[in-house]
Amino acid sequence: MSESTTATLETATRNEATTKTQSTRLSMQQALNRALDEILSADPRTVVFGEDCGQLGGVFRITDGLQAKHGESRVFDTPLAESGILGMSVGLAMAGFHPIPEVQFDGFAYPAINQIVCQIARMNYRSRGKLPMPITLRVPSFGGIRAPEHHGESLEALFAHVPGLKVVSPSDPHDAYHLLKYAASRPDPVIFMEPKSRYWQKGDVDTSDGGTLTGARIVRPGRHLTLVAWGAMVARCMQVAELAAEDGIDVEVLDLRWLKPIDAQALATSVGKTRRAVVVHEAPLTSGLGAEVAQLITQSCFDTLKAPVERVTGFDVPYPSGDLEDEYIPNIDRILLGIQRVLEYRRG
Amino acid sequence: MAEISFPLPDLGEGLIEATVLDWLVSPGDHVERNQPLVELETSKSALELPSPQAGKVIRIHGAPGDTINVGEPLVVFEVPDNTAGIVGTVPKDDVPKRRVRLSAVLDED
Structure with missing residues (x-):
């Protein structure tokens, strides 16, 4: 079975009048x-x-x-x-x-x-x-x-x-x-x-209720560490959170959604609670949005952070073509290692 | 179902034609992306041409020994109507695999 055949689409039902729930x-x-x-x-x-x-x-x-x-x-x-x-x-x-x-x-x-x-x-x-x-x-x-x-x-x-x-x-x-x-x-x-x-x-x-459409959204609540992501990395961070739970680490996943403006209050609230944060993106590390996120978290949570904010990102190279993208896009293990670095950090 | 024709591409530096040596697929075969379709010989080298996409092969053009010009039809694929034109592959949500385990004593102060 080809991968592309899994894309076979179902025609969306548009007969909303017959459905009580939307x-x-x-x-x-x-x-x-x-x-x-x-x-x-x-x-x-x-x-x-x-x-x-x-x-x-x-x-x-x-x-x-x-x-x-x-x-x-x-x-x-x-x-x-x-x-x-x-x-x-x-x-x-x-x-x-x-x-x-x-x-x-x-x-x-x-x-x-x-x-x-x-x-x-x-x-x-x-x-x-x-x-x-x-x-x-x-x-x-x-x-x-x-x-x-x-x-x-x-x-x-x-x-x-x-x-x-x-x-x-x-x-x-x-x-x-x-x-x-x-x-x-x-x-x-x-x-x-x-x-x-x-x-x-x-x-x-x-379709009837979109909820709050501005700002970030907590996709998975957790106590020990906040994973900040957007776009395709949110699904991967959700996988990581489930794996981390097996190891006793309760990870909160925050989907930033809006990358301009960034929801600084949501970052402050989430990391204010968890006191640890890892930001994940596909773009290269240097001058990526992870730096902006890390600064916003540091600004609001400096006094209570357990460790510097970690970034798990693509590398400072041109985004590679398909055959190499698995080496480039942050994978589960790289994100887990980022979490581990934060967990291991000790002051002084 | 829709048909997608794959014409013979320029196999390098302005070559204008290639000779079919041997077909590695037959009409009716389902192929994956990058699966070798055909052995071709150009004035520079013999090579295996990988499939540009997944799909069912419904027609192949040229018997062994025939010469095909760049841009002429080589293979015709059949794909579902609603996937015609999709670029790239559709990723599957695999069961997550890990090698790293977390080990941390959390001081909950």
């Missing part, structure tokens, strides 16, 4: 597809576009069926030119549209970095609020699918460093559905980083 079992791909469908239906100013987003329905099927339903003027293919995709988004936003462009893979955001950093992030500021940029840029992100170069990267620190941008990454189908709808409703540009290795795993999506 909870549905969906993959993240289905949840994002449904969210886009509902956004397009609810807001006539929304347009969805990108490479293969129209006729094909996207290389990850996120826009599957949307062109047929909403028409070629609202869901369409673009040339292979990310600078054009994002440049056009600026013009559309100026003209009153709510663009939801897609950069097909994270590594192809680089050709559009001028449009993102110099135009989209600044236009509201530059125009003294006359030209807001309600753009939700969907970026299939991170590694884990054995893709070639440029098809698996971890760019959150680049985006988070740019004033004017907001950055969010869901880790499960429920959050993906609600955070995408929330991001699309915002007046500011949001970089929406979809963990592409998590597109096909299913989870319960309560």
Whole structure:
């Protein structure tokens, strides 16, 4: 059985009138597809576009069926030119549209970095609020699918460093559905980083109640140590937490979700309780968001921390292509070793 | 089901053609990504061409001894409609494996 056949999709049931409870079992791909469908239906100013987003329905099927339903003027293919995709988004936003462009893979955001950093992030500021940029840029992100170069990267620190941008990454189908709808409703540009290795795993999506959509979310409560993660690393940290429990260590997993702005209060509350923290990300160590998280924790919890905040991250090398990604992405053992270093730390 | 055609790629530095030596798969076979599909000979070397994707092989082009130009169809795969176009593999949630065990005496002060 091929790995790709496990991706066989179930058509999402859309007959919500017959279901008393609004909870549905969906993959993240289905949840994002449904969210886009509902956004397009609810807001006539929304347009969805990108490479293969129209006729094909996207290389990850996120826009599957949307062109047929909403028409070629609202869901369409673009040339292979990310600078054009994002440049056009600026013009559309100026003209009153709510663009939801897609950069097909994270590594192809680089050709559009001028449009993102110099135009989209600044236009509201530059125009003294006359030209807001309600753009939700969907970026299939991170590694884990054995893709070639440029098809698996971890760019959150680049985006988070740019004033004017907001950055969010869901880790499960429920959050993906609600955070995408929330991001699309915002007046500011949001970089929406979809963990592409998590597109096909299913989870319960309560379409009627998204809960709190700002800030971080405790995925697993624990007493001894806080694992901070986002995107695809949340699922791995949950595995680590279960393994740590076998050794008597009760790990709290905090899904940061929003990477700009970061929920400093959630970090303070969680680590204030556990007094130990390890932050995990796929991006390289140096100047990664782990440093920002460690500083925020140190600022709020310095007096009670048991040990310096550990970072378990990718290495300071270009994100490798598929055959080497298992060596690069933080694995269970590397995260456990990070936890061990924190547990062993003694002052003085 | 959808069909995906895999044309003969440029096997290196502007080569324009390759000769089929031996097919390693047959129509109807299910192949995994990176599984060798065919032995080819170019003007530089003989090589095994790995499959670019997983799927069912439904057609192969060229008998042993035939020459195929770069860009011409080599293999046609059949894939489910809703996975056509997906790039990369779909990761499985494996049972987590570990080698590291935690050992710590927690002073709960």
